[in-house]
Amino acid sequence: MTDTSSKYLVDERGYFGKFGGAYIPEMLYPNVEELRENYLKIINEHGFKERFDQLLKDYVGRPTPLYHAARLSEKYGAKIYLKREDLCHTGAHKVNNTIGQILVAEALGKKKIIAETGAGQHGVATATVCALMGLECIVYMGEVDMARQKPNVERMKILGAEVRPATSGSKTLKDATNEAMRHWINNPADTHYIIGSVVGPHPYPDMVARFQSVISEEIKHQLLEKEGKSDPDYVFACVGGGSNAAGAYYHFLGHENVKLIATEAAGLGNHSGKSAATTALGREGVLHGSRTILMQTDDGQVVEPYSISAGLDYPGIGPFHAHLFDSGRALFESITDEQAMTAGVLLSKLEGIIPAVESSHALAALENFQFKSDDIVVVNLSGRGDKDLETYIKWGKY
Amino acid sequence: MKNRIDQAFQDKKRDLLNVYFTAGYPALEDTMRVAVALEEGGADVLEIGLPFSDPVADGPTIQASSTQALENGMTLVKLFDQLKDLRSRVSIPVLMMGYINPVLQYGIERFCAKCEEVGVDGLILPDLPMYEYEELYQPLFEKHGLYNVFLVTPQTSDNRIKKIDELSNGFIYMVAASSITGAKSDISATQVEYFNRVNAMGLKNPRMIGFGISNYATFSKACEYADGAIVGSAFIKQLSQDASDQAIKLFVKSIKNPS
Numbered sequence: 001m002t003d004t005s006s007k008y009l010v011d012e013r014g015y016f017g018k019f020g021g022a023y024i025p026e027m028l029y030p031n032v033e034e035l036r037e038n039y040l041k042i043i044n045e046h047g048f049k050e051r052f053d054q055l056l057k058d059y060v061g062r063p064t065p066l067y068h069a070a071r072l073s074e075k076y077g078a079k080i081y082l083k084r085e086d087l088c089h090t091g092a093h094k095v096n097n098t099i100g101q102i103l104v105a106e107a108l109g110k111k112k113i114i115a116e117t118g119a120g121q122h123g124v125a126t127a128t129v130c131a132l133m134g135l136e137c138i139v140y141m142g143e144v145d146m147a148r149q150k151p152n153v154e155r156m157k158i159l160g161a162e163v164r165p166a167t168s169g170s171k172t173l174k175d176a177t178n179e180a181m182r183h184w185i186n187n188p189a190d191t192h193y194i195i196g197s198v199v200g201p202h203p204y205p206d207m208v209a210r211f212q213s214v215i216s217e218e219i220k221h222q223l224l225e226k227e228g229k230s231d232p233d234y235v236f237a238c239v240g241g242g243s244n245a246a247g248a249y250y251h252f253l254g255h256e257n258v259k260l261i262a263t264e265a266a267g268l269g270n271h272s273g274k275s276a277a278t279t280a281l282g283r284e285g286v287l288h289g290s291r292t293i294l295m296q297t298d299d300g301q302v303v304e305p306y307s308i309s310a311g312l313d314y315p316g317i318g319p320f321h322a323h324l325f326d327s328g329r330a331l332f333e334s335i336t337d338e339q340a341m342t343a344g345v346l347l348s349k350l351e352g353i354i355p356a357v358e359s360s361h362a363l364a365a366l367e368n369f370q371f372k373s374d375d376i377v378v379v380n381l382s383g384r385g386d387k388d389l390e391t392y393i394k395w396g397k398y
Numbered sequence: 399m400k401n402r403i404d405q406a407f408q409d410k411k412r413d414l415l416n417v418y419f420t421a422g423y424p425a426l427e428d429t430m431r432v433a434v435a436l437e438e439g440g441a442d443v444l445e446i447g448l449p450f451s452d453p454v455a456d457g458p459t460i461q462a463s464s465t466q467a468l469e470n471g472m473t474l475v476k477l478f479d480q481l482k483d484l485r486s487r488v489s490i491p492v493l494m495m496g497y498i499n500p501v502l503q504y505g506i507e508r509f510c511a512k513c514e515e516v517g518v519d520g521l522i523l524p525d526l527p528m529y530e531y532e533e534l535y536q537p538l539f540e541k542h543g544l545y546n547v548f549l550v551t552p553q554t555s556d557n558r559i560k561k562i563d564e565l566s567n568g569f570i571y572m573v574a575a576s577s578i579t580g581a582k583s584d585i586s587a588t589q590v591e592y593f594n595r596v597n598a599m600g601l602k603n604p605r606m607i608g609f610g611i612s613n614y615a616t617f618s619k620a621c622e623y624a625d626g627a628i629v630g631s632a633f634i635k636q637l638s639q640d641a642s643d644q645a646i647k648l649f650v651k652s653i654k655n656p657s
Binding site for chain 2: 013021022023024025026027028029030168169174175178181182185186187188284285286287288289296298299300301302
């Protein structure tokens with residue numbers, strides 16, 4: 001079988017197909033260029049890999065289990081495995097990336113860390129590794145998100161981070177990203193910006209995907225052990241910016257027999273004006289430093305997205321995913337708030353696992369497929385639902 | 399015809415004042431009125447800002463003006479309509495400054511053609527990568543007589559400054575400090591060192607200094623190290639308080655020659 005992964009991974013110019021690149025003002029260029037010149041060298045060093053793996057094992061708790069969900073399997077008539085990223089330290093896959101980037105920051109001699117966060121998971125994961133390494137940490141978070149994810153705000157503060165509200169625009173993730181970029185412009189020398197998803201200018205999408213690729217690397221080994229073959233028939237993952245999906249797909253990209261299913265948040269429905277389903281509603285453009293697909297007006301202004309899930313409430317997707325969509329390699333599905341919440345409650349009742357509302361979007365898409373009984377389906381359970389208790393309570397249908 | 403930007407630098411008898419303002423601000427139909435008042439007040443070059451929803455390089459003052467302009471209903475279609483009589487009312491050089499996404503959505507070829515049609519002289523698109531300009535857009539800009547102005551910052555390497563100089567025409571926008579717009583308000587020894595370093599490079603393009611220029615003192619100080627300077631946030635602040643023709647003219651006078 002031929003491996004076609006080079007068609008889907010970043011090229012030497014920083015593009016995934018026609019998406020990616022570095023569309024940044026000159027004020028950001030030296031920071032991004034420093035990272036671009038050094039990131040591969042740093043992460044390929046033997047000492048780096050060793051420390052990264054060690055921290056993932058002893059601190060994060062990897063490998064995370066690949067759990068055969070028997071009752072869920074019975075319901076959908078396929079062999080369904082859950083990749084338990086929800087069991088990572090801090091409650092989601094986000095920490096895989098922040099561990100990697102804090103080591104890169106250290107190698108670059110940076111003393112201060114900034115980050116943006118939507119649901120707060122990436123902020124918490126960043127605050128966590130900053131505490132671990134004793135680095136100063138500032139997290140930008142939309143004012144609206146701070147209100148709806150209050151426990152995570154407090155978690156970051158307990159961990160010693162400063163949380164700064166983003167008060168411009170829609171006061172959500174995209175605005176927190178704008179504010180973090182501005183902070184970086186104003187503090188170029190001693191600060192590293194830990195972007196939390198496969199978004200932003202090159203090399204971020206590639207670097208973050210590499211750190212998250214541990215997810216699919218483990219899935220391969222675990223499936224081989226459990227099923228005698230390393231390729232599943234399907235991999236399901238939710239996509240906001242797309243970091244958990246990038247990690248879950250990474251080592252399967254070149255195996256075209258593995259169907260990749262990406263689920264986007266359709267909020268109250270794609271025709272309601274309250275959605276975050278980028279590929280359904282967006283088109284090609286430039287946002288946060290990369291050429292990608294984004295939701296925008298005819299005039300090229302970025303549209304405010306909506307989803308019940310703060311982690312999927314982003315008007316774009318990473319260039320990695322824009323290319324998977326454009327090339328047809330991944331199939332994109334829109335999942336509404338209602339479908340996601342229903343799937344989250346279903347998993348709780350069937351398997352005793354309360355998933356993050358983000359991950360529930362991936363679970364909900366199982367409804368849309370007719371599986372064969374011997375199909376092996378992996379759902380990337382990117383995070384746990386603790387942070388979403390209030391959302392579940394407000395939803396009430398359980 | 400010679401590009402008006404070259405003409406301005408060639409005819410220069412005094413330090414050139416370049417004023418940035420956001421299209422469609424404070425009121426939607428203010429664009430042309432503000433431009434005319436600025437020229438009458440004594441501005442030498444104009445930069446018309448194209449409002450964008452996510453202006454990462456700008457500080458709160460300019461972002462707020464962009465948000466207001468978008469709420470007012472400003473679009474590129476609307477702007478070109480407002481500017482159709484530009485050259486019967488404004489004679490100084492006019493540049494458009496904005497983020498790349500709205501331009502891409504409008505269509506870059508159509509955008510360049512429209513700029514030429516209304517008499518725009520140059521473009522400043524801070525998030526347009528140099529390689530993309532060089533590979534894709536340079537011939538298009540040239541065909542429509544549009545100058546492309548790149549930014550340099552204190553962190554820009556000498557090699558990159560040389561490359562930027564090669565690809566720029568008209569002038570180079572020397573960002574005074576590593577900051578977003580409107581962030582700092584005086585000129586330090588480190589900045590002077592940077593200005594001197596760039597000036598010693600023997601570049602083909604003249605320079606204008608921007609970011610943090612807010613009054614006569616900073617303007618005249620900056621002009622010791624360049625052919626002119628750019629005022630943005632300070633002028634937007636003025637517009638937010640009083641946008642009358644008289645206030646605009648007084649503002650320009652206060653920057654260039656307060657006595």
